[in-house]
Amino acid sequence: MKARGLLLPLTLLLVPCALAQFGSDMETTGNVNVRVTFNDGRACNLQLHVQLMESSSTTPVVEGYTNTSGMLEFPNIRIGNYHLLVSGEGIEETDSGVFEVDPRKVSQYQYVIVKRAGEANSTESKQHTDPTVAAVDLSIPASARNEFDKANEFMNKENWKKAIERLTKALEIYPKFAAAYNNLGVVYSRLKDRVLERQALQKAISINDHFAPAYVNLGRMNILAGDFSGAESALNKASTFAPTDAMTLVLLTYAEFMNRHIDQAIATSRQAHGLPGLHALAHQVAAYAYEQQRDAANAIAELGQFLKEEPVGKRADSARKELEALQALRTASAAKREVQ
Numbered sequence: 087m088k089a090r091g092l093l094l095p096l097t098l099l100l101v102p103c104a105l106a107q108f109g110s111d112m113e114t115t116g117n118v119n120v121r122v123t124f125n126d127g128r129a130c131n132l133q134l135h136v137q138l139m140e141s142s143s144t145t146p147v148v149e150g151y152t153n154t155s156g157m158l159e160f161p162n163i164r165i166g167n168y169h170l171l172v173s174g175e176g177i178e179e180t181d182s183g184v185f186e187v188d189p190r191k192v193s194q195y196q197y198v199i200v201k202r203a204g205e206a207n208s209t210e211s212k213q214h215t216d217p218t219v220a221a222v223d224l225s226i227p228a229s230a231r232n233e234f235d236k237a238n239e240f241m242n243k244e245n246w247k248k249a250i251e252r253l254t255k256a257l258e259i260y261p262k263f264a265a266a267y268n269n270l271g272v273v274y275s276r277l278k279d280r281v282l283e284r285q286a287l288q289k290a291i292s293i294n295d296h297f298a299p300a301y302v303n304l305g306r307m308n309i310l311a312g313d314f315s316g317a318e319s320a321l322n323k324a325s326t327f328a329p330t331d332a333m334t335l336v337l338l339t340y341a342e343f344m345n346r347h348i349d350q351a352i353a354t355s356r357q358a359h360g361l362p363g364l365h366a367l368a369h370q371v372a373a374y375a376y377e378q379q380r381d382a383a384n385a386i387a388e389l390g391q392f393l394k395e396e397p398v399g400k401r402a403d404s405a406r407k408e409l410e411a412l413q414a415l416r417t418a419s420a421a422k423r424e425v426q
Contacts, residue, residue, distance in 0.1 A: 122156040130156035134174035141167040155331040230260040264294040298328035314344040332361040366396035
């Protein structure tokens with residue numbers, strides 16, 4: 087398992103005017119994207135049980151399982167205070183601590199750091215037992231990983247200044263720490279410093295050209311900049327190195343659609359649909375792609391599936407109107423054929 091870093095929050099995808107049609111109901115709900123990593127900074131590739139709990143309740147509001155990239159999305163969560171309980175074979179049960187589903191954010195990430203069950207051996211010895219670990223990851227000193235973990239804690243608290251300080255220290259100790267450069271890119275993205283963000287992400291890739299999170303983050307950055315060709319290229323690489331990461335495929339579907347690669351967008355959306363979890367946005371993009379092909383039947387089917395997965399919010403309202411228009415057009419066309 088290769089060393090992994092953090093991904094840019096989905097908010098960065100959804101807020102620009104280029105994606106205004108995919109807006110969300112920010113007044114009452116938000117999306118909670120869960121990202122589980124081990125305490126050495128690596129993405130957790132175990133299928134873990136995640137429960138979203140209200141801070142004052144012991145009954146889960148919703149629950150699900152992470153994918154092989156340690157990710158899970160809970161859509162349309164009502165504004166309030168929650169915490170996450172993460173459990174499963176191979177880890178110690180972990181509580182995220184209380185956080186707020188913020189009405190100012192369309193979507194937000196919650197990073198949960200877990201420990202392997204009965205973790206007694208040193209990090210270094212465990213790394214060497216994994217034949218897929220990149221060579222540059224095998225020599226990361228414990229002190230650098232410690233700074234990396236502390237930076238993650240500051241990122242969870244949105245203390246970007248302290249996060250930069252810790253990541254900088256980690257890189258001073260170990261200059262080939264690709265995940266640290268990737269996370270530095272995430273911090274600069276939140277500070278809206280696009281120049282330093284791109285530099286950090288490209289540095290991560292130059293160290294480890296199979297590092298999927300950096301390609302995903304670069305793809306998101308290119309989407310924000312309207313560079314859909316660059317986004318498609320970066321996300322294609324990310325999907326090659328992390329083929330079971332559904333969110334990468336959702337982003338790739340959108341980039342392909344915006345590049346007018348309609349057939350590819352439909353094919354990629356099908357790949358995303360085949361993975362565990364709810365991928366509402368992929369259904370909506372696929373519906374628009376089918377409309378471009380004048381395939382009303384499949385467009386209607388995709389919008390229907392979208393509404394099953396995301397039944398409320400502005401995106402749902404938009405999809406519902408589009409669905410009604412397509413159904414009315416199809417009915418009118420059928421009536422016209424009968425008259426002829």
